[in-house]
């Protein structure tokens with residue numbers, strides 16, 4: 001067997017092992033997000049995660065040494081997904097006001113369908129019970145929407161007298177209040193419709 005042949009199987013094996021580890025970590029994150037979203041942080045154990053995965057608890061601990069590290073990873077994944085959503089919408093070349101509206105439309109669908117978003121929202125509410133550093137929520141949403149409403153003011157889309165930052169805080173409060181109520185009353189099954197109602201009224205008030 002030549003040196004080159006000898007190297008290939010070892011490299012291939014190492015690559016396969018790494019691929020498998022990446023996949024297992026992603027599966028663990030997804031299942032833990034489902035459980036955190038369904039039951040909350042405190043009622044979810046690493047044993048629950050292992051059982052739903054059909055893995056040993058040791059296999060879960062291999063990727064996440066503590067339940068807190070799982071929560072941190074899910075919140076980081078949650079935060080990490082929004083820049084792509086924002087970029088996709090901004091690539092559509094909509095007006096600033098329509099861009100704000102469309103980003104929140106996408107958020108409503110994401111909160112309905114994506115366990116990571118659902119868990120991220122719930123873990124933020126449960127921050128006092130999680131012994132880990134988690135980012136302060138809603139601030140980046142407010143910054144993003146403020147910048148869009150400032151631009152909307154210059155493009156003549158924003159109603160006279162509306163302060164962009166107050167408008168952004170109102171949108172964040174209305175959206176996250178709506179998504180929480182939809183979660184509590186309907187497990188977010190009606191979140192897109194509920195957001196539609198909130199959107200009509202809030203953007204009616206914001207538009208010039």
Ligand SMILES: CCC[C@@H]1OCC(CO)=C1C(=O)O
Pocket residue numbers: 078079080082083120136137138139140141142144
């Ligand atoms: C537009 C990024 C918004 C940011 O990413 C996820 C998240 C959680 O709600 C955020 C926030 O609260 O500011």
